[in-house]
Amino acid sequence: LQNDHFLQLLITDDVETAITMMSVLHSILRVNSSVLLQVDEETLHSVLDELVYKLSSTTNPVIGNAATKLLLLVAKFCKQLVKLLTARYKGLKQLLSTQWMGKGFDRDLSQLLDLLYLEQSSGKGEMQRQHQAACIIQAMWRGFQARKRLKKLPQAVTTLQRSFRAKREQELQHLKKQKEDEALKLQMQHQRQRAMRFFHERQLALLEIIHASQINKYMEEMEGKSALTIQRFWRGYRARRNFHQQKQSLKEYKAAVVIQRAACKFLEKRRRRRLLSPWKDPKGLTDEQRLALQQKVDDYIKLHPASQMSEEMSKELHMQAQEKLAQFLLRSRLDQRAVQRREALLAQVNTDVELLMNAPGLGKTTEKDLDVFMSRSIPVATKARQSHNTMLKYTHWPWWKKLGDEFMEDDVIPDDALNAELGTLFIGGRK
Template sequence: MRREQCVSLFRKVMDSVCLLLRSHPQLTTQVLSSERYEQIQMCEDDNVTLLCVQMWIHTCTGKDFLSEFSDDSALLLLNEAVGQLAVSSASSVGGASVRLILLMANQQEARVKPLLLSFRGLDSLLDKDWRGRGFDQEVDQLIAIIQSDARILPQACSERVRAACLIQAAWRSFQTRRRLRSLNRAVCKVQRRYRSRRRQQQEHEEEQRGEEELRFQVCVRRQQARRKFHQKQRQLLQLLPPDQVQWYLQECERGAAVVIQSYWRGFRERRRYNTHTLRHTHTQQHAARTLQRAVRLFLQSGEQRRSPPLSVVTATEADSFLSPSGAIAARARDSHNALLQAGRLPWWRTGGDEDTFSPAPLQELEAELGGLFVGGQIQI
C-alpha cells in the first residue's frame, strides 16, 4: 500500500473519531489516555502528527465542546499540544499546535489560562523556536496571553500570600493569647497552692512553737515551785532547833511514805474489786435470776395443770387456790435489793467483812419456799 493511501485512510479514521467526540465529549479522556492513541503519538511521521492535531482543532470548533470538557481532559490535550511544540520541528505541526492552544484559550479562557501557567518557559520556547515560521501573529497572541496571565499571577499570589499571612498572624496571636491565659491560670493556681501550703506550714510551726513554749513554761513553773518549796523547807529548818531537825525529816519521810502507801493500796483494792468481786457478784446474780425464772415457770405450769376450768369453779374452790406467793415474792425482792446494795458498798465501808447481810430473814424464806434460793449467802 502506498504512503498516500495510508495517509488518506488515516485521515478518514481521524475524521470518524472527530465526529464521534463531537457527539460524545465524555469520551475525550478515554481517547487521550488509550494505548492506541499513545502509539500514534509516538510515531515520528509529521503527517500523522499533523492529522492528530487537526482532528482536535476540528473537534474543538464544535459548539459547546470545550464547555463539556473536564479539567483532566483539557490538561491532557494541552500536554499533547505543548509536547508537539517541544518535540516537533515541522512548521505545519507547530502552527497547528499554536492554533489549537489559542482556540482553547479563546473559548475557555477562565479554565485554560490557569492551566497554561503550569507550563513554565512556554513563552520563551515560542519566542525562540517558532518565530519566523509564517504564523508570527498567532505566536505573539499566545505569548501575550501567557505573559498577561503571568503578570496577573504574581498579584494574585501576593494577595493570597498576604491573606495567608494575615490568617496565620491572627491564628498565632490567638494561640499566644490562649497560651498566656492558660499560663496565667496555671501560675495563679501554683501560687495559690504554694501560699496555702506555706500558710499551713507556718500555722503548724506556730502551733509547735506554742506547744514548746507552753511545755517550757510548765517546766519553768515546776522548777520555780520546786525551788520555792525547797527554800521554804530550808527556812523552816533554819527556824527549828538543832535537836529537832532529824525528827522533822523523819516525820516528812513517814508522811510521804503514808501517802504513797495509801495511793498504792487504793489502786490495788480497786483493781481487786473490779476483777474479782464484781465478776463473782455478777455470776451469783445471774444464777439467782436463772433459777427464779425456772421455778416461776414450773409453778405456773403446775397451777395451770391443777386448776379446774373457770366455768365450773365456785367461790369456795377459788379461795382454796389462793397462795401467799405475792408476799413471798415481795420479801424476796426486798432481800435481793438489800444484798445488791450491800455488794455495792466500798471496801472501806465494809472493813473487809463480806458477810454484812443478816441471814436470818433468808433462812425464814428458805423454810417457807422449801429450799428455794432467794439471794445472798446462807449457811445451812
C-alpha cells in the first residue's frame, strides 16, 4: 500500500485498471483487515480520498459498486475509520443516497449508510451530553455569581449613599461659594461707588475753596494728569500685548525648529537605509560582450603603459597618504568637538531664554522664583555681586564722567571694562 506505483495505478482514469486495483485492495483487506491502520496517515488519506473521488466523479456502476464494497469493508473492520469518514467527508452520506441508489448494489450501499448514520447518531449523543454538562456548569457559575453579588449588595448600597452625600455636599459648597462671590462682587461695587462719590465730593469742595481766577488753571492741570494716566495705561497695555505676541511667535518658531529637526532626521535615516540596501548581483555578460570588453582593456593598456615606480617613491607616497589621513582625523575630531560645544551653547541659550520668558512679574515673584536665578557656587555669587555693585556705582556717576576718556579719573572704570563685567548673565547657577 505504501508503494507509489500502487497509488498511481489506483488514481488512473482507466476503468479496467481502477477496477483491478480496487479488487486487489479488497482482497488485501479480507486477508488482513488492520493493514490500513499500519500505514502512515498520508497514505491512508490518499486511498480514502481516491475512493470518495471515484464515487463523486463517475456514474459507472461497476466503479461505484467496487468503491462502495471497499468502503463497507473498511467500515466493518475498523470503527476508527468510520469516524474518519464521517468527520473528513461531510457530504458522503448525501452523495451515496442521491447518486447511487437503484444502481444494482443497494444492499451494500444501505449497510454503509447505516454504519455512517449510526456513527453520526453516537456523535450527536456525545455532543448532547457535553451540552448538558456545559449547561450545568454555567448554571452553577451563574448561581455563584448571583450569591456573590447579594453578599456585596449592602456594601454597594453604603458606597452609593456615601457618594450621593459627597455629591450633594459638593453641590452645596459650590452654591455657597457662588453666593459668597456674588456678595463680594456686590460689596466691591458699592465700595467703588462710595469711593467715586467721595472723590467727586472732595473735588467739588476743592473747587469751592479755589479762587475763581485759578479754576481754569486747576482744570488744565487735572486734564493733563488725566491724559498722562490714560497714556500710561495705554502704553502698558500695548507693551504687554506686544510681549505676548512675541512670546507666541517665539513658541511657534521653536515648534517649527523642532518639526524641521525631526523631518531632517527622518530623511537622513531614509537616505541611509537606501544606501544600505541589499546587494544586487549585476547581470552577467555574454561571450561577445566579454570579448569586446577584453579587447578594449588590451587596447587601453597598449596605449597607456603603466609607469614603473621605485620603492622609495612608493614609501614616500605612503607616508604622504598617512600624513593626510592623520590630518583629516585630527581635523574631524576638532570639528566634532566644536559642534558639541556649539550644541551645548545653544542648549544653554535656549534654557536661559525659557527661564526669562517664563519668569513671573515683579508683583508675583516669590522666594522660590528667585532661587532659579541664584547660584550655589560661592565664586560665581561673588562675581555676580561685584558686577552688580559695579553697575550701581556706574549709574550713580555724574554725567560729565561719562563723556569721554579725557574727563576720566584714575578710579573711574572704563566702559570696556564695565561691559566686560556686565557682559555675562548669571541664570540658574551658570555663567
